[in-house]
Amino acid sequence: MAIPPGSGAIxxxxxxxNYGIASxxxxxxxxxxxxxxxxxLTIANVSEPTVAGVFVPIIxxxxxxxxxxxxxxSGYVPSESVRKTAVGIASxxxxxxxxxxxxIYVSNAGIGYTSIPAVTVSDxxxxxxxGTYYFNERVRGSRSGTYARVKSWDYDxxxxxxxxVGIGSTALAFLPGEKIVGEESGATWSVQIYTQDDVYDKYxxxxxxxxxxxxxxxxSETNPFGTF
Numbered sequence: 001m002a003i004p005p006g007s008g009a010i011x012x013x014x015x016x017x018n019y020g021i022a023s024x025x026x027x028x029x030x031x032x033x034x035x036x037x038x039x040x041l042t043i044a045n046v047s048e049p050t051v052a053g054v055f056v057p058i059i060x061x062x063x064x065x066x067x068x069x070x071x072x073x074s075g076y077v078p079s080e081s082v083r084k085t086a087v088g089i090a091s092x093x094x095x096x097x098x099x100x101x102x103x104i105y106v107s108n109a110g111i112g113y114t115s116i117p118a119v120t121v122s123d124x125x126x127x128x129x130x131g132t133y134y135f136n137e138r139v140r141g142s143r144s145g146t147y148a149r150v151k152s153w154d155y156d157x158x159x160x161x162x163x164x165v166g167i168g169s170t171a172l173a174f175l176p177g178e179k180i181v182g183e184e185s186g187a188t189w190s191v192q193i194y195t196q197d198d199v200y201d202k203y204x205x206x207x208x209x210x211x212x213x214x215x216x217x218x219x220s221e222t223n224p225f226g227t228f
Contacts, residue, residue, distance in 0.1 A: 020076065088119075134184050150162055
């Protein structure tokens, strides 16, 4: 049997939710391939598919520039050696006096899961950074994509006060642990605690009054002012 010409191509399969082949990524097209006698593509390091896919390499000047997916197939479950662990970002919120995980945002879905995995929440990164934010410069959250304007920056206490949170983006809050980057200054610091309460406006003290009242009265009761 004649062996198709060509060598050196490096191609990665991208899976869909049924472990079919959604697409291919070509990192090296190789050389010497023939369009009239193309190589047969097989998916390595996976289980035997339940439905075989059909794939046709696209060859230009002897190099594989892409792969056309005729049939995606299904059941190409990656082996342990090529499985990738999903990565998420925990969003922290306060319930009473306790900080708890309120949600987990998936930044990388991973690959190769065949059953429900256990979720482990690791310790947060050490809060660190560098630089000094400029007044009124725009800052951006590295994970949330949230934008805001700097109103003040206390370098000694590491307290950043911002306004117009969410301008130019769909997210309306910064995520604990993400980096806040100044577009002009280049200052970069990690978020330890983010609060949306406005306790700094000299013309309105509603948030401060509410905070003080919460320390005195339990507004979760039907009648916080009495026993009935």
